[in-house]
Structure formats: structure tokens, C-alpha cells
Amino acid sequence: MSTAGILVIGNEILSGKVVDINSPYLCRELRTLGVDVERIYTIPDEIRVIAEAVKSMSQSYDYVLTSGGIGPTHDDLTVEGVAAAFGLPLERIPGIEERIQRATGKELNQSQLKMARVPVGAQLIDSGDLWFPLVVVENVYVFPGIPELLRKKFESVRDRFRGVPFNLKRVYVTLMESAIAEDLSDLLREFPDLLLGSYPRIQEESFRVMLTLESRDACYVQRALESLLARLPADAIHKVE
Amino acid sequence: MSTAGILVIGNEILSGKVVDINSPYLCRELRTLGVDVERIYTIPDEIRVIAEAVKSMSQSYDYVLTSGGIGPTHDDLTVEGVAAAFGLPLERIPGIEERIQRATGKELNQSQLKMARVPVGAQLIDSGDLWFPLVVVENVYVFPGIPELLRKKFESVRDRFRGVPFNLKRVYVTLMESAIAEDLSDLLREFPDLLLGSYPRIQEESFRVMLTLESRDACYVQRALESLLARLPADAIHKVE
Numbered sequence: 001m002s003t004a005g006i007l008v009i010g011n012e013i014l015s016g017k018v019v020d021i022n023s024p025y026l027c028r029e030l031r032t033l034g035v036d037v038e039r040i041y042t043i044p045d046e047i048r049v050i051a052e053a054v055k056s057m058s059q060s061y062d063y064v065l066t067s068g069g070i071g072p073t074h075d076d077l078t079v080e081g082v083a084a085a086f087g088l089p090l091e092r093i094p095g096i097e098e099r100i101q102r103a104t105g106k107e108l109n110q111s112q113l114k115m116a117r118v119p120v121g122a123q124l125i126d127s128g129d130l131w132f133p134l135v136v137v138e139n140v141y142v143f144p145g146i147p148e149l150l151r152k153k154f155e156s157v158r159d160r161f162r163g164v165p166f167n168l169k170r171v172y173v174t175l176m177e178s179a180i181a182e183d184l185s186d187l188l189r190e191f192p193d194l195l196l197g198s199y200p201r202i203q204e205e206s207f208r209v210m211l212t213l214e215s216r217d218a219c220y221v222q223r224a225l226e227s228l229l230a231r232l233p234a235d236a237i238h239k240v241e
Numbered sequence: 242m243s244t245a246g247i248l249v250i251g252n253e254i255l256s257g258k259v260v261d262i263n264s265p266y267l268c269r270e271l272r273t274l275g276v277d278v279e280r281i282y283t284i285p286d287e288i289r290v291i292a293e294a295v296k297s298m299s300q301s302y303d304y305v306l307t308s309g310g311i312g313p314t315h316d317d318l319t320v321e322g323v324a325a326a327f328g329l330p331l332e333r334i335p336g337i338e339e340r341i342q343r344a345t346g347k348e349l350n351q352s353q354l355k356m357a358r359v360p361v362g363a364q365l366i367d368s369g370d371l372w373f374p375l376v377v378v379e380n381v382y383v384f385p386g387i388p389e390l391l392r393k394k395f396e397s398v399r400d401r402f403r404g405v406p407f408n409l410k411r412v413y414v415t416l417m418e419s420a421i422a423e424d425l426s427d428l429l430r431e432f433p434d435l436l437l438g439s440y441p442r443i444q445e446e447s448f449r450v451m452l453t454l455e456s457r458d459a460c461y462v463q464r465a466l467e468s469l470l471a472r473l474p475a476d477a478i479h480k481v482e
Contacts, residue, residue: 012438014278016269028257037255042281072419073439074426111422178313181352185315198314
């Protein structure tokens with residue numbers, strides 16, 4: 001079973017100017033692949049803060065995925081933060097410099113030269129992207145903040161994260177959450193390894209609570225589902241899927 | 242100047258089943274009020290993890306706002322986590338029990354009794370909500386995860402967070418980010434206290450980068466804006482707002 005931490009880097013998220021749609025995307029994709037996302041930290045564009053978060057997540061989880069802060073401007077500090085996390089200097093990558101020069105047809109300016117510097121020893125995964133490859137340092141994958149680019153780069157490496165996927169059943173219940181809470185606790189006593197979620201919806205008409213039952217063991221989920229359905233009144237079940 | 246940390250609590254976010262729309266809402270609202278959100282941590286439904294995050298954020302920021310984990314089911318552990326963060330026991334609040342009983346017309350079951358327990362000494366702010374008041378422990382505001390309820394409760398206390406708001410100017414530029422990055426660095430050398438954001442958009446037709454200039458001092462932003470406009474070619478400015 002593998003685990004991941006997601007690090008969303010950018011003042012624009014914290015100040016409410018931009019809504020982070022990258023971490024929901026990564027959570028869904030990693031879940032489908034069978035990876036447990038254990039934490040999402042959203043932090044400002046500060047090298048020291050980035051370095052501390054990267055270091056701590058890198059030690060705690062199998063994979064760290066960062067989003068944002070890798071462009072050419074003053075507030076793009078992720079690569080420096082990741083280098084600082086591992087005590088690595090940055091080095092120029094002539095191949096990236098040449099690629100930028102070919103694309104623009106001009107000599108590189110300071111900000112473009114900055115984009116061609118990566119931590120010494122970083123793995124560079126080329127996904128056919130115009131500007132530069134995906135940078136991987138130890139178990140840290142450095143993704144761009146622009147959602148279209150992040151998705152493209154993630155797709156190019158998604159098979160690296162493949163684990164044992166979860167089996168999921170959803171049960172939609174017409175009773176209030178407080179009326180079934182004890183049945184859920186009893187179910188968990190019978191199936192202690194079940195991942196059981198209970199999500200009230202106040203704007204739905206046809207049900208009041210969505211329950212999710214999950215396990216990597218398909219038989220275990222099926223037995224738990226049968227036990228749950230036996231506990232609840234038949235007319236309280238709107239739908240099972 | 243006041244600061245805040247946001248704690249999003251729930252396995253459903255980390256497993257990609259539910260998209261967190263509460264932290265973007267809180268970020269926008271707090272920014273408008275003049276509060277700096279310094280971190281967002283999204284964490285699982287585990288008492289120990291909740292307690293550690295609450296304790297650390299409570300010591301680091303003026304306000305902590307939590308979202309989620311306060312319902313009646315097995316995975317609703319936020320109140321216990323907040324109590325553990327401050328080493329407080331939980332106590333029954335007869336007023337809440339009576340309110341639940343009046344609303345349901347029945348004796349409370351175990352899961353409803355659980356919802357009527359709060360950390361000893363918690364401040365209870367009544368916002369006219371059916372089930373229970375907003376719970377505040379020290380500088381920690383415990384909000385529900387259901388977005389409609391979170392917003393209603395936040396609205397009822399928003400004046401508590403009022404600080405000195407930011408002044409914001411947006412400049413939409415038709416050049417690529419790497420072509421203006423050095424101008425931005427120069428601008429920051431002239432206006433070191435300016436909060437300057439640079440956000441490339443690859444799916445826009447009329448501009449390539451949105452710049453944001455912010456400060457709590459309106460004159461400072463205006464002077465910085467004028468300096469920026471003087472640095473960039475006039476035909477590179479799509480719009481200022």
C-alpha cells in the first residue's frame with residue numbers, strides 16, 4: 001500500500017484569487033490508482049516554508065506531489081525550495097536552455113535561465129512538453145500549477161503510482177445521519193478494516209445521506225455491504241451502486 | 242494585521258470523493274476582511290492528527306477555522322480533536338440536548354448525545370441554527386463541513402475577523418510571463434512591500450498573464466501600478482482594473 005502527500009504552493013490560493021483544482025484532480029487520480037493521499041498542505045511562496053514541508057512530507061509518505069511555483073517570476077520558488085529540502089545545489093541543464101532558445105529564437109533572459117536550473121541529481125522525465133521536463137527529486141514530483149500542464153505531466157507518469165486499487169460501494173439512504181449513526185458504529189465493530197464514509201446532503205430530494213464502503217478486498221466490501229443492508233430498514237435504501 | 246490557518250478535516254476530501262469548496266470560500270472572505278490566510282491543511286479523520294494540527298495552528302496564527310467532522314457518526318472527530326489539542330475534557334450541554342429533543346420529538350440516541358458534548362469552557366455562539374451553536378475554543382472556530390451551514394455560521398461571526406483590508410489592482414498583459422519577469426523583479430526592488438502576483442493563463446485569447454498588485458496602503462499600490470505601467474510597453478497592456 002503506498003501513500004502520498006500533496007503540496008499546493010502559491011499565495012494566490014491562500015488569498016482566494018485562484019481556486020486550487022489540482023489537488024482534487026490528484027486526489028481522484030491517486031485514489032483510482034490505489035494510492036492513499038494522507039495530507040494536502042497549501043503553503044505560501046517562501047523557500048523556507050516549501051523546504052520544510054517537502055522534507056517532512058518526503059520522510060512521511062512514499063510520494064510527494066507539488067503543484068505550482070515553477071514559472072519564471074519572482075514568486076516561483078518551488079525548485080529552490082525542493083533543492084533546499086534535500087540540501088542540494090541547483091545546476092544548469094543545457095538541454096533545457098537549448099529547448100527554450102529554439103522555441104523563442106532568442107538568447108535566454110535571466111528569468112528563462114532560472115527555469116533551466118534544477119537540483120543536482122534530479123531525474124528529468126521528458127513528456128514532450130515545450131518548455132521543460134518533469135523534475136523528480138528523490139520521491140518528490142514537481143508539477144506546474146497550470147491545471148492543463150499538470151494533468152498532461154501527471155498522465156505521462158501515472159503508471160509509476162499504480163498500486164492495489166480500492167473497491168467502492170455507495171449506499172444512498174433516506175434517513176437522517178443521526179438515525180443511522182449507531183448502525184454504522186455496529187457495522188465497523190463487525191468490519192473493523194472497512195473504510196466507511198457518511199456524507200449528509202441537505203440539498204438532495206431523493207436521499208439524505210450517501211454512505212461509502214471501501215476496501216482493497218472486494219469480498220470484504222461485499223460482505224460489509226450485505227451486513228449494512230440487513231441492518232437498515234429496506235425502505236430507507238434509495239439506491240446502491 | 243491578523244493571520245489565520247484553515248484546517249479541512251475529512252477522508253472524503255483526501256480520497257477525492259468530495260471537493261472542498263469551503264476553504265476557497267473562507268480564503269476569499271478572510272482576504273476581503275483583511276485577514277492573511279497563512280496555511281490550509283487538509284487532514285484525515287483521526288483525533289491525534291486533528292489535535293496536533295489544531296495545537297500547532299492555534300499557536301502560530303490569530304485564528305484557526307476548522308471545516309468538517311462535527312456530525313453524529315463514527316468519523317466525526319473534530320470536537321474530540323480540538324478538546325485534545327487543549328487538554329480539555331468534554332462536557333454535556335443540556336441546552337443543546339433539549340434543542341435536539343424538541344426538534345426530533347424523541348429521546349436522544351447515543352449519536353445525538355455525542356453532538357451535544359463540547360470541550361469544557363468552549364464559547365457557544367448561537368446563530369439560530371437548528372441543531373447546535375458555533376463552538377469556539379480559544380482562537381479555534383469549529384465550522385461544519387456542509388457548505389451551506391458553514392457559510393451561514395461564518396456570516397454570523399464574520400465581523401469578529403474584520404481587519405485592515407487589502408487594496409488590489411489587476412493588470413492583464415499580452416506578453417509571455419518570461420518576457421516580463423525581470424520587469425517584475427525590478428518593480429519589487431522599488432516597492433519591496435508590494436504583494437505582487439503573476440498568473441499565466443494558457444486558455445485566454447486576449448491576454449497571457451494576469452498581474453495582481455496588493456497592499457494595505459492604497460497610495461503604495463497606486464504608485465507601484467504607475468511604475469509598472471511605465472516599465473511595460475503600452476501595447477502589452479490589455480486591461481487594468
